[in-house]
Amino acid sequence: MLKDSNIMAVLPAKDINRAKEFYRDKLGIEPSESMEEGSLMYSCGQGTRFLVYQTDNAGSAKNTQMGWETDNLEGEMEELRGRGVVFEDYDFPGLKTENGIATADWGKAAWFLDSEGNIINIAQRG
DSSP states (O other), X not given: OXXXXXXXXXXXXXXXXXXXXXXXXXTOOOOSBOOSTTEEXXXXXXXXXXXXXXXXXXXXXXXXXXXXXXSOHHHHHHHHHHTTOOBOOOEXXXXXXETTEEXXXXXXXXXXXXXXXOEEEEEEEO
């Protein structure tokens, strides 16, 4: 049942208008619909979606909350940096980035924070 259903990420935002500006200006994504006051739905590739909703709980998670897969991580990072996105650097056991990129057997990945403190990931397999 669920394995055949579409899935969508849900992200919190303390300020829904600030989040809308971030996703538009920094990531180049416009909301596809407004679900109700204080929430925005975004559509991405292959029917994937994510919802951003207003709540005071935003920015409290210390883990990756959403990610995109790409075929060109460095190209995506260059474009996003040009729009003002700042990539995180990590040096934890099992996770070390160089110039914002972590490399593993399965591929490579990078992380940034959105305007609400949510940790977002971009990954390239292979």
